[in-house]
Amino acid sequence: MLRNRDVVIEFRGVWYRYPHSDDYALKDINLRIYRGEFVVVVGPSGCGKSTLVRCINGLIPHYYGGELRGQVIVCGLDTREVTVQEISRYVATVLQNPEDMLITDLVEDELAFTLENLGYSESEIKERIRWVAKLLDIEHLLRRSTLDLSYGEMQKVAFATALILKPKILLLDEFTSNLDPYSAQYFASIVDELRRKEGTTVINVCHRLEYFLKYCTRLIVMNSGRVVADGDPRTVLYDVLEDYNYPPLVFIFKNLRELVNLYGKPITVEEGRLVLEKFLKRISN
Ligand SMILES: Nc1ncnc2c1ncn2[C@@H]1O[C@H](COP(=O)(O)OP(=O)(O)O)[C@@H](O)[C@H]1O
Ligand SMILES: [Mg+2]
Incomplete structure (x- = not known):
């Protein structure tokens, strides 16, 4: 039986290079992902998001080959030492x-x-x-x-x-990219329901952060094969990342913060509303 803070995925000093490639697609990745987390992974095209996903479902190294250094441990199994089929008992991937x-x-x-x-x-x-x-x-x-x-x-x-x-772990690689906003929102809420009911760990790779901010418990930002930010989405978006293509709501509030004394780091519309209400109350007193 898995306990609440059980580590379900661990990357220990992982470097990965595809066959016939000079550059490493993953560079020194160290991560611990816990049961029940809703992780969103973002970063520019080509930064290594899909490669990270393939390390978790075992397609790397079993299908892609190449050079894998360090260790990837999934549900206690070293992915190098078990088959993709064995890993698929715990991990499901949607592309x-x-x-x-x-x-x-x-x-x-x-x-x-x-x-x-x-x-x-x-x-x-x-x-x-x-x-x-x-x-x-x-x-x-x-x-x-x-x-x-x-x-x-x-x-x-x-x-x-x-x-x-x-699955104990659900990997979603850009699966909402071709969907209309309504469907994307719908799938995001189903995934979250599953996470809360079954303790599923979700790793969602995406470009459009806004559909997932409401559910995301951890935001990982990658660039050039490295993890450049990792933490709760509020802190990452407001305090860590500079010059990022922020979701509209965050962009607005970051700018407003610089303009007036607006406290709070809202990442959902509801939170934004509360921050504004507090602000209005303060200035009307
Ligand atoms: N099958 C492959 N063979 C060789 N290089 C690859 C392969 N897949 C991806 N790459 C390279 O690895 C890097 C990371 O790619 P990828 O993980 O697909 O990025 P992302 O999913 O963030 O767009 C890129 O430089 C890409 O060109
Ligand atoms: Mg990709």
Whole structure:
């Protein structure tokens, strides 16, 4: 049984270089990620976010090869010493393009696929399909072909194939990048619900921070293969990062702070409202 502050992912002095590449895509990464954290990883394109994700699900080094130095420990397992399949008992990954994830024809088969490979019984598989279909409201899609789904439906099914494993760790790599804001918000809230109910650890790599700020408990910023900031999102956005492409709300409040004595570091609209209310009260006294 995992305890609350259990470390579920640890990077110990990790350096990684892809085959035939001169430069390291990851440089001296040291991280401890705890059970139940909602981690958001941001940083410019090419800074190593996907590479970090691949180290956690074991595709590095098992599929990509290359040179991996240091250790990546996932749920107590050194990823180098176990197979990708073993890691997939604990870790599920959702990518940006659902087309890259769907392999069978019928949605129902798609959902059953990984569980079958992991040796789940037929009744367990049925139960899990029922659970995930309800959670994501896709009961009506189960008998459909994956080839006739709309993009949004496909994304939901791809998402379901990850959640159905009830993973201890959920890796999301730009999975909201092609979604409309409404769907992005919807998925973010489902992920958060799962985290709170099941203690799932979430690592979400994204460009649009604003959909996730409400849920994010830890913000990691990368640049050129290194972690350049790591902490609670409020501190990172207001005190650590300089000259970053801030989410609009943070940008506004950072500027207002410099203009007037406005205390507080809001990262959600609700918090921003409270800060403004306090400010108005103060100046009207
Ligand atoms: N399969 C690969 N083979 C060689 N180099 C790669 C491969 N994938 C990514 N890279 C390189 O590794 C660096 C980090 O890439 P990546 O992790 O994909 O960044 P991000 O996800 O932040 O955009 C980049 O310089 C990229 O060109
Ligand atoms: Mg990437």
